[in-house]
Amino acid sequence: MKKRFLALTLAGGLMIGTLTGCSSAIKDSDVALTVGKEEVTAGVANFYARYTQAQYETYYAGILGEDMWNSEAEKGKTYEESVKDSVQKDLEDMILLEAHMKEYDVTLTDEEKAVIKKAAADFDEVNGLEEKEKVSGADTKTVERVLTLMAIREKMAGAIKAGADTEVSDEEAAQKSMQYVFFSYKNKDEEGNTTELSDDEKAAMKAQAESFAEGVKAADFETFAGEQSLEVSTATFDKEATVPTADLCKEADALAEGETTGVVETEDGCYVAKVTSLFDQSATDSKKQSIVEERKNELYTDTCKKWRKEADIEVHKNVWRKIDFNDLKVTMKMMETDPYADQAQTDDVAEGQ
Structure with missing residues (x-):
C-alpha cells in the first residue's frame, strides 16, 4: 500500500x-x-x-x-x-x-x-x-x-x-603544483569494462615508468610525455594532500621547483611527477576557503x-x-x-x- x-x-x-x-x-x-x-x-x-x-x-x-x-x-x-x-x-x-x-x-x-x-x-x-x-x-x-x-x-x-x-595566512594554506603521468595496472575496453594486468604486464608497465622517470630528468616533462603518447595530468598539493596519492604528494613535497620524483608505485599503478610551482596562488586561495569552512x-x-x-x-x-x-x-x-x-x-x- x-x-x-x-x-x-x-x-x-x-x-x-x-x-x-x-x-x-x-x-x-x-x-x-x-x-x-x-x-x-x-x-x-x-x-x-x-x-x-x-x-x-x-x-x-x-x-x-x-x-x-x-x-x-x-x-x-x-x-x-x-x-x-x-x-x-x-x-x-x-x-x-x-x-x-x-x-x-x-x-x-x-x-x-x-x-x-x-x-x-x-x-x-x-x-x-x-x-x-x-x-x-x-x-x-x-x-x-x-x-x-x-x-x-x-x-x-x-x-x-x-x-x-576567518584569518588564514598564505603560509598555512600554501599549495604547490605538479604535472604527473600515471602508468595504470588496469585496462579498460571500449565498453568501459576494467581488467587487471597480469604480473608480467605489471612488471613491464613498471619498467616503462622507470624508463620515463629517468629520461624526463633531462627533458621538458610535457614534451617528453607527448613523444611517448602519455597523458599528462596536473594537481595542486601540500604535504597532507592525498590526490592523486598521498605517497606521491609526500615525495613531491620534498622536491624543489622543476625536480621530478622517482617511480611511486601504488596498488593501481605507477606515478612519475614534476614539481611545477612551490606556490600556486589560485589553489592557495581555494585552500584558505576550505580551511575557513572546516x-x-x-x-x-x-x-x-x-x-x-x-x-x-x-x-x-x-x-x-x-x-x-x-x-x-x-x-x-x-x-x-x-x-x-x-x-x-x-x-x-x-x-x-
Missing part, C-alpha cells in the same frame, strides 16, 4: 517531498527523548525519523538492496541502528540549539513562522485522515514543530559558525557536542525501539512542477496588455 505524505525541510528555502508508507503503531504523545526539561514526543521523533528514512530509501535502496536496513553499515551496527542513532543526535542537537537561541540573538521572523505554518497546513490539506494515520506524527501540529526545529537549526548553525576565525563546521560540531555533554539527556528506549524502518517502508518523491508555468503566466499578462 502506497500512501502520500509530505515531508518538508527548511534550509534557506522550503522544499516539499512526499512520503509513502503503510502502517504505524506509535502513540504520538509518548515521550521518546528528554533533553533537559524538554520532552520530544514520539510523534515528533517518528516523523523526523521517517523523513530521514525516506531520503535513504529513495536514494540508496537501489544500491543497498531490498534488505538495506538489516545490512551492516559499520562493524556491529545495521543501517537502521546507525540512522536511528543519527536521528536521535539530530533531535538532541535541535532541542539544545533552540534552548540557546537567546545567546546568539536568533529568532524566527514572522515571515518564517508564516511559511512554516502554511507548509504544515498544506500537508494537512493534501493528505486525508486515513493516510496521515499511517505515519505517527503526521498531523499539522507535529509537522509544524519539526519544521520549526529544522529552521532553528539552520539559523543557529549560521550564527555559531559566524564566530569562527573551522566553521568544527566550531558548530564542537559546540553541539559540548552542549550534549552538559545536558541531562534520557532516551526512552521502550518508545524509541518502536520506530522500525523494516515495518514501515517510506520513500520520497519530489512534487512535480511546471517549469514553464511562470513564463506562461507572464505571456498571458503581456498579451492582455
Whole structure:
C-alpha cells in the first residue's frame, strides 16, 4: 500500500517531498527523548525519523538492496541502528540549539513562522485522515514543530559558525603544483569494462615508468610525455594532500621547483611527477576557503557536542525501539512542477496588455 505524505525541510528555502508508507503503531504523545526539561514526543521523533528514512530509501535502496536496513553499515551496527542513532543526535542537537537561541540573538521572523505554518497546513490539506494515520506524527501540529526545529537549526548553525576565525595566512594554506603521468595496472575496453594486468604486464608497465622517470630528468616533462603518447595530468598539493596519492604528494613535497620524483608505485599503478610551482596562488586561495569552512563546521560540531555533554539527556528506549524502518517502508518523491508555468503566466499578462 502506497500512501502520500509530505515531508518538508527548511534550509534557506522550503522544499516539499512526499512520503509513502503503510502502517504505524506509535502513540504520538509518548515521550521518546528528554533533553533537559524538554520532552520530544514520539510523534515528533517518528516523523523526523521517517523523513530521514525516506531520503535513504529513495536514494540508496537501489544500491543497498531490498534488505538495506538489516545490512551492516559499520562493524556491529545495521543501517537502521546507525540512522536511528543519527536521528536521535539530530533531535538532541535541535532541542539544545533552540534552548540557546537567546545567546546568539536568533529568532524566527514572522515571515518564517508564516511559511512554516502554511507548509504544515498544506500537508494537512493534501493528505486525508486515513493516510496521515499511517505515519505517527503526521498531523499539522507535529509537522509544524519539526519544521520549526529544522529552521532553528539552520539559523543557529549560521550564527555559531559566524564566530569562527576567518584569518588564514598564505603560509598555512600554501599549495604547490605538479604535472604527473600515471602508468595504470588496469585496462579498460571500449565498453568501459576494467581488467587487471597480469604480473608480467605489471612488471613491464613498471619498467616503462622507470624508463620515463629517468629520461624526463633531462627533458621538458610535457614534451617528453607527448613523444611517448602519455597523458599528462596536473594537481595542486601540500604535504597532507592525498590526490592523486598521498605517497606521491609526500615525495613531491620534498622536491624543489622543476625536480621530478622517482617511480611511486601504488596498488593501481605507477606515478612519475614534476614539481611545477612551490606556490600556486589560485589553489592557495581555494585552500584558505576550505580551511575557513572546516573551522566553521568544527566550531558548530564542537559546540553541539559540548552542549550534549552538559545536558541531562534520557532516551526512552521502550518508545524509541518502536520506530522500525523494516515495518514501515517510506520513500520520497519530489512534487512535480511546471517549469514553464511562470513564463506562461507572464505571456498571458503581456498579451492582455
